[in-house]
Structure formats: C-alpha cells, structure tokens
Amino acid sequence: MSRIQPRNLSGFMELLPHHQIYFQRMVDLVHQVYQSHGFYPLDTPIIEASEVLLAKGGGETEKQIYRFQKGDHDLSLRFDLTVPLAKYVALHQGDLAFPFRRYQIGKVYRGERAQRGRYREFYQADIDIVGNETLAVANDGLMPVIIAQVFQSMGLENFRIRINNRKILTGFYQLKNLADKSTQIMQIVDKLDKIGREEVEKLLEQEGISQGKELLDFLTLSGTNEEIQTALQDYVGQNETFDTGVAELKEVFACIHTLAPSDTPFCYEIDLTIARGLDYYTGTVYETILQDHPEIGSICSGGRYDNLADYYTNKKLPGVGISIGLTRLFSIMEERGYLNPNMVTAPCHLLLVPMDLEQCLTLATDLLKEHPFLEKRCQIYLEGKKMKQIFAYADKLHIPYVAIIGEEEVKNGTVTLKNMATGQQITGDFRSPDLWFQSQETDPPTYLLPPFCMKTEENN
Amino acid sequence: MSRIQPRNLSGFMELLPHHQIYFQRMVDLVHQVYQSHGFYPLDTPIIEASEVLLAKGGGETEKQIYRFQKGDHDLSLRFDLTVPLAKYVALHQGDLAFPFRRYQIGKVYRGERAQRGRYREFYQADIDIVGNETLAVANDGLMPVIIAQVFQSMGLENFRIRINNRKILTGFYQLKNLADKSTQIMQIVDKLDKIGREEVEKLLEQEGISQGKELLDFLTLSGTNEEIQTALQDYVGQNETFDTGVAELKEVFACIHTLAPSDTPFCYEIDLTIARGLDYYTGTVYETILQDHPEIGSICSGGRYDNLADYYTNKKLPGVGISIGLTRLFSIMEERGYLNPNMVTAPCHLLLVPMDLEQCLTLATDLLKEHPFLEKRCQIYLEGKKMKQIFAYADKLHIPYVAIIGEEEVKNGTVTLKNMATGQQITGDFRSPDLWFQSQETDPPTYLLPPFCMKTEENN
Numbered sequence: 001m002s003r004i005q006p007r008n009l010s011g012f013m014e015l016l017p018h019h020q021i022y023f024q025r026m027v028d029l030v031h032q033v034y035q036s037h038g039f040y041p042l043d044t045p046i047i048e049a050s051e052v053l054l055a056k057g058g059g060e061t062e063k064q065i066y067r068f069q070k071g072d073h074d075l076s077l078r079f080d081l082t083v084p085l086a087k088y089v090a091l092h093q094g095d096l097a098f099p100f101r102r103y104q105i106g107k108v109y110r111g112e113r114a115q116r117g118r119y120r121e122f123y124q125a126d127i128d129i130v131g132n133e134t135l136a137v138a139n140d141g142l143m144p145v146i147i148a149q150v151f152q153s154m155g156l157e158n159f160r161i162r163i164n165n166r167k168i169l170t171g172f173y174q175l176k177n178l179a180d181k182s183t184q185i186m187q188i189v190d191k192l193d194k195i196g197r198e199e200v201e202k203l204l205e206q207e208g209i210s211q212g213k214e215l216l217d218f219l220t221l222s223g224t225n226e227e228i229q230t231a232l233q234d235y236v237g238q239n240e241t242f243d244t245g246v247a248e249l250k251e252v253f254a255c256i257h258t259l260a261p262s263d264t265p266f267c268y269e270i271d272l273t274i275a276r277g278l279d280y281y282t283g284t285v286y287e288t289i290l291q292d293h294p295e296i297g298s299i300c301s302g303g304r305y306d307n308l309a310d311y312y313t314n315k316k317l318p319g320v321g322i323s324i325g326l327t328r329l330f331s332i333m334e335e336r337g338y339l340n341p342n343m344v345t346a347p348c349h350l351l352l353v354p355m356d357l358e359q360c361l362t363l364a365t366d367l368l369k370e371h372p373f374l375e376k377r378c379q380i381y382l383e384g385k386k387m388k389q390i391f392a393y394a395d396k397l398h399i400p401y402v403a404i405i406g407e408e409e410v411k412n413g414t415v416t417l418k419n420m421a422t423g424q425q426i427t428g429d430f431r432s433p434d435l436w437f438q439s440q441e442t443d444p445p446t447y448l449l450p451p452f453c454m455k456t457e458e459n460n
Numbered sequence: 461m462s463r464i465q466p467r468n469l470s471g472f473m474e475l476l477p478h479h480q481i482y483f484q485r486m487v488d489l490v491h492q493v494y495q496s497h498g499f500y501p502l503d504t505p506i507i508e509a510s511e512v513l514l515a516k517g518g519g520e521t522e523k524q525i526y527r528f529q530k531g532d533h534d535l536s537l538r539f540d541l542t543v544p545l546a547k548y549v550a551l552h553q554g555d556l557a558f559p560f561r562r563y564q565i566g567k568v569y570r571g572e573r574a575q576r577g578r579y580r581e582f583y584q585a586d587i588d589i590v591g592n593e594t595l596a597v598a599n600d601g602l603m604p605v606i607i608a609q610v611f612q613s614m615g616l617e618n619f620r621i622r623i624n625n626r627k628i629l630t631g632f633y634q635l636k637n638l639a640d641k642s643t644q645i646m647q648i649v650d651k652l653d654k655i656g657r658e659e660v661e662k663l664l665e666q667e668g669i670s671q672g673k674e675l676l677d678f679l680t681l682s683g684t685n686e687e688i689q690t691a692l693q694d695y696v697g698q699n700e701t702f703d704t705g706v707a708e709l710k711e712v713f714a715c716i717h718t719l720a721p722s723d724t725p726f727c728y729e730i731d732l733t734i735a736r737g738l739d740y741y742t743g744t745v746y747e748t749i750l751q752d753h754p755e756i757g758s759i760c761s762g763g764r765y766d767n768l769a770d771y772y773t774n775k776k777l778p779g780v781g782i783s784i785g786l787t788r789l790f791s792i793m794e795e796r797g798y799l800n801p802n803m804v805t806a807p808c809h810l811l812l813v814p815m816d817l818e819q820c821l822t823l824a825t826d827l828l829k830e831h832p833f834l835e836k837r838c839q840i841y842l843e844g845k846k847m848k849q850i851f852a853y854a855d856k857l858h859i860p861y862v863a864i865i866g867e868e869e870v871k872n873g874t875v876t877l878k879n880m881a882t883g884q885q886i887t888g889d890f891r892s893p894d895l896w897f898q899s900q901e902t903d904p905p906t907y908l909l910p911p912f913c914m915k916t917e918e919n920n
Contacts, residue, residue: 004515006551006772012505038808038839041484045472055464068528091466097856138842258821312466348498361718379498382598396557
C-alpha cells in the first residue's frame, strides 16, 4: 500500500513522553496557583464565528488568524483568550457574579511566520478579574503577586516584572503636546532594549519629534521604585490623567508590597518605557522578563482595560488581566537545559510483572488489593517477554521499581522487588508492608526546574 | 459605536462557572484513573496537514472534517484522537518504549448536522496500548476494567460494557458463505436495538440474505457470559478465524474477571451483535451503554486493531484502545439532573474581606501567613463594597466562609468569621487556630454524581 510520511506542521509543538510530563507539571502548577486565589476555571470554544471573534477588528493580528468557511459559516480560531473572555462575560453577564475572576489555560492560534521559538499553536495561561462598572485598582496589585507565585512554584527565580501605567504616558504626551504622535513614540521607544538610546533618539527625530532627549530622560528615569515615584512627583499637578496614573501606580506598588509573601521576595519594578501595544490597555501594564535572557522578550504580559467588552455590550466592564505564554516559556526552559533532571517523569512508580498470566495474575491483583498505596500508579506488565527485555523497558520509562511474580513466588506467596536505580533485589512475603517500605512513593520533587537553578544574586 | 451580538456557534459547548467546575472534576477523575495505570499523558496538535490526517482516507467522517487552506497549506482539524496517535507512534517510534501506553484528553471536531446532544467541538478521553509487532490479548481485558473505574469514580453505576470479537463475526460469515455481505449485515444488525428483530430479518431478506433467522439466532445468543461462551463452543472447529475469536474472547473475560476489583463489581457482557463500524478493528470490540438510557447509544467505545499505523509505516503496530465522549456524557448527566448538588462548586473556600484596604490589608495577609491552610483556596475581596453586597457575592459563588477584618478587628487583632450556610458569626483572636477549626476545608465530595444516584439493582 502507498504510505504517507507522518510529520508535524512547523510551528506546532509535539512532545515526547518524558517532556510531555514536564509540560504537564508546568500546567498543573499554573492551575494550582490560579485556583488557590479563587479564580474559576473556564473553557471556551476554540472556534468562534469570525464576526464575533473579530468584532474589535483590525490590527496586525487579523492577518495571522486561521479563518475559514464551513458550510454557510465564516469561522475563526481564537488567537488569544481575552476576546473569548469578553464574549463570555458579555453573553453571560446576567449569570455571573462580579468581580468575576476566571483563569483559562488553552491553545490559541496565530499563523505567524514560523521561526525559532515562535509557535502557531500555543498555550496561553490567563487570569483576569472583571468588574461590573467599577473594579478597585488594588486588583492591579494582585496580578504580579499571583504571577510571581506561579513562576516560583516552577522553581524560576530570576524574573523581573516591569510595571507601568498608560495614564502616565498619555498624560506626559499631552503635557508635551505629543498626544497625536503617541502611537509612533510607543513603537519607537519599544525598540530601546534592542537598538539603544542613541538610535531611538535618531528615529524620534526622523518622526519630527524634537523633544527626543527630554522624552527619553523621562522614560528612562531610574533608581529604586521609591526613587522613581519621587521623581514622578516633579511632574504632578499639570495634567489630570498623568496625576491619576501616578496615584494608581503608587497604590499598585503599595498593594504588591502588602500582598507579596515576605519569605519569597520577587523582583518588580517601575519601567516607564513599557506600554504594551494593544490599544485596549488603559491603566496599569505589565511585562515580565528573564534577567539572564532579556533577548527573549516578555514571557508574561497584561494590563488594565476600562472596557473589556465594549464591542459586544454597552455595559461597562473594567478588568485587569495577565497572560503567560506557556508553550514558548517551556521551549526556552527545555532548550537552555533548565528542566530538573531529578523530576520524576516515569508514567508509573511500579511495574508489576506476572511472569505467566494464567498462574500469576491473581497474585498480582491480590497484591494490589493488599497494598492500596501501590495501586495509585502501577502498570501491570501483560506481555510475555523475557526478564531482560522487561528490565530494559522499565529502564527506558524510568520506572523506579519492578516487582516480579513467578512460579516460585506464587508457590511461596512472595514477591521479588527490584530497585532499578541500585539494582538491589529482595524477595519477601507479599503481604508484608516492610517489603514495600523502600518503594513507598514520595511526592515528586516540587520544582519543575532544579531548585535555584535559575536564581541569581540580584533578586531583591 | 456599533456592537456585535455575542453568541456561540451551535454545537459548541460553553458552560457557566459552576457547571464548568463539574466538568473540570469529571476531567480530573478521568486523568487520575488513566494515570494510575501507568499511561503517559499525551498532547498532539489540533491542526494537522490534511494529507497526514486523511491518510487513511474515505468514509463518512471525511465530509464532517473542518478542512481549510492557510497560505500554501491544506489543513484539517483532528476528528478523533486515534489518527493523531497513529501519526505520533509512526513518527516517534524510535523514541518510544513498547508497549506504549498513553492517554489523551482533548477536543476534536466534527461538522455534523447540529442536533440535540450532538456536538461539533467535543472532548474525547482516550487510552490506548500499542505494541511493537505483538501485543498480548490480556490488554484487551484491562481496558474495560479501567473504564469501569473511571465511571465508578464519577459515581456512575448503571453502565454495561458490551464486548464482542470481530473474528467471531468474520469467521461465522465465512462459515455461512456470507463473507462478501458482511458489511451490509453489520449495518443492518446495528439497527436491532432500534427497529427490533422482525424488521431486521426483513431487511436482511431484502438484501438477498436468506439465512436471516439462523444469523440472528446466533447473534442474539443470550444467557450469562459463561452460557454464551459454552454455546459458542458448538461452532468451534470449522473455521480458524472463528476459533481464534472465541479463544480471545475467553481470555479477555478471564482477564477482566481477575483484574476487576471484587469490591466494586461492574456489568460486562458478551454481545455478539456489536461490531463497531470502523474498519480498523480486527478483534475485541467494546461498547458501553447506560442501562436506564439505552436510547443514548454508546458512551464509550473502542477495540483492538492489528495495525494502528499501516498508512504511515510498514512496522506492525497492533493496539487496543477505548474512548469516552466526555462532552456528550456530561451533557446527558447535566440534562437529566444527575450532577451531585452537594459537590463543592465554589471557586474558593474563604472570602477574606479587608473593609478598608489601607488599614486592613496587612492584617489580612498576616492572617494568611499565620494559617497556611487558608491560603490554599482564598479570595481576598478588594472592592470597597457594602457588607450586604459582599455577602450576596459570597452567596452567589457558594463560598462557605467569609472572614471580615474591619477597624475593630485591626485594633483588637481579631477576625470575624461567618458561616454562610448557618449564618453563624463569631469573632476571635486571628491567630487562634480554634477559630478556624470549623472552616477547615474537607476534601470535596468524591462523587461527581450523588453516590448511588444512578445505581440500579441489576448490577452483578
């Protein structure tokens, strides 16, 4: 018969079993932290009517969308989890209690030009809090605290959350009569990390912005968070939007300070250069970079929006949210060798081998019934293979223990247990808990990454 | 501004928060059981090259596929999890250890005519065991045991797993010189449940099959599993395929009998009428029906295939697998009111309310640090709303406890705790574990359905 070459599309991640377990662990950790803060899990369709998904319309994203016709329907695959949330809240607003906290971990699709580290199908892990008419600024302070807990639960330490407030930028541009050029300025300033201050000044000049130096002096204000806040005070009193932004920023930092656990500090800082291009952000904005790898760009971003769903409903639904690009983050961890080699990736703890099914399977299942803790993660090996092959199989799967039940064992009511790491093999009464003591499952190591492998001295 | 009406496509399930938590619980239970048997989790792309996904080609399914062009690429959305598994195993065979046990829970897409209880986007939850060249028949016995554990973990009791072996049918048709009509026969016999024996006999006659009565006498052999197996012996010795089928069926039942936990019996039975249309099944086949709702059809089906991936590779990869249609099963449970009203669906256990953020947030976070068990599922309420609104919010979310920290409490180092179910309110030292004792989280009820709500007397 003619055969088709099996393959994956470029930009679509597919992992081998052990790596899949690392990824699964990463997803589980995100779930746990999000859930611990009282967020509802949510799951929306991957396919939506194009009219609904693209209601907001326009922009770079539209070209990247997977859009197609099926029968009479013009359909699109979701390209983020925020638009589906807007639809969800607008559609179900009567059934929801506000503030509505939800998290969603799911695949999204963008037909970007495939390149290293860019995916066309990838997981996002979002949290959002949506208010009805109002939403306290304190929520903006909670977001970085949750995100830090997520990363710390993975063992990731050297991240830095950069925080800004769009109102500060908007107000400042108004103050300097640059309001009509704010989009260009944001786009140019966004290149600061890549091309440096000098080049950015040149580009600003080319755009006819003569106050380049003053602008950059302001945007690159440096120092501790307190020092920057003090410096911002110099500009206060001239523009209402600016003043609101400064006050919000202050409240956000006070809130982070109170909510952040003192025993696991993380790095968060004011960075006036960040703006996040998406035009629905209206207040606080976040970016997260890995200190050792700024070239990767932001691994977690988000912000505050005054009106989540104004293209669906006239109800005012302000919100704040943040999103982790899980697939990309995982590929970075994997590529740079950060995954903890000591994390348990075996699909089970025990391989239970009845040498002859007819004779030994009953004892094998009796054994599981006798010791329920073994049942939790056990594979009964049902193939009639030779011991050498069975051990090779257990080795390849990293299964730590193999229990053998042969003719001898059935006769004597015993079981032979082999520790695959040490090679040690003992035979004992199958009912004795002592025999199993050595193999009792301990919790898999908490850290996806080896503890502190990514910790740097710099963290404050 | 002009607004778009938010809506969902027909055939796409989107749940309200509390129902989402029921669904999530269902998925978690499936995960747990699958994992406990040493299956790897797997995650493959939802989009595949059409050439790869449709390599097997043809059939009813092809019309239902979501297929579209993106740039130069002819793409399709997966319509099941079996073809992606075949691709995965063929593509990565050198990196896998066999028997390869994997589970996958994910969305699949079929553009069926939308109708009640039919979904276009739905979750399947599959397990498969794939061998290299050979795979012991005992694995076919393990499948129903795992599936029964899944359903029992949900609290579902009145299901019945019907088992047959395609070799018995093939052999019998050969024996009766009906081999060339086997497809028509299967299609007609498949209607037995719906139209009854008499009508089926008529249809068979219309197809020119004169042995209708004999055929149906055979296919509807009834009695206990042992009695049917004894009756099958009457036909043994005339056709090799038939004899192999009978021997395999016997081994499968012996294996189920040994592996099934004696304390939680479930109903499994030989049913010679089932064949499962898909032409890749070559041996054991399964169907699962709800005894009280046979009209729903099979909620979990699968079988044995000699060559999983022969359209991708010349390597022989026999396998056995089974699949639960989770979305459909959930919609049935929901519709018939089977979901356990006592299951905890609150997004958190405690709503912690600092009445004034500036004054009370510090005490609130101190409190969480003091009692880490509270931190597991707690929402800090950050809106400056009135108590009445806050209690209404907690009520709507079914949050069992609300802790209030106001001016008084900060002054005295106390906290006021309200049990939302009883209305009881107590104030005490916030450091005292006694205060919190009543609110300690117990595990959420194990059963997705109320225990035994779907149990019937008939179970054997």
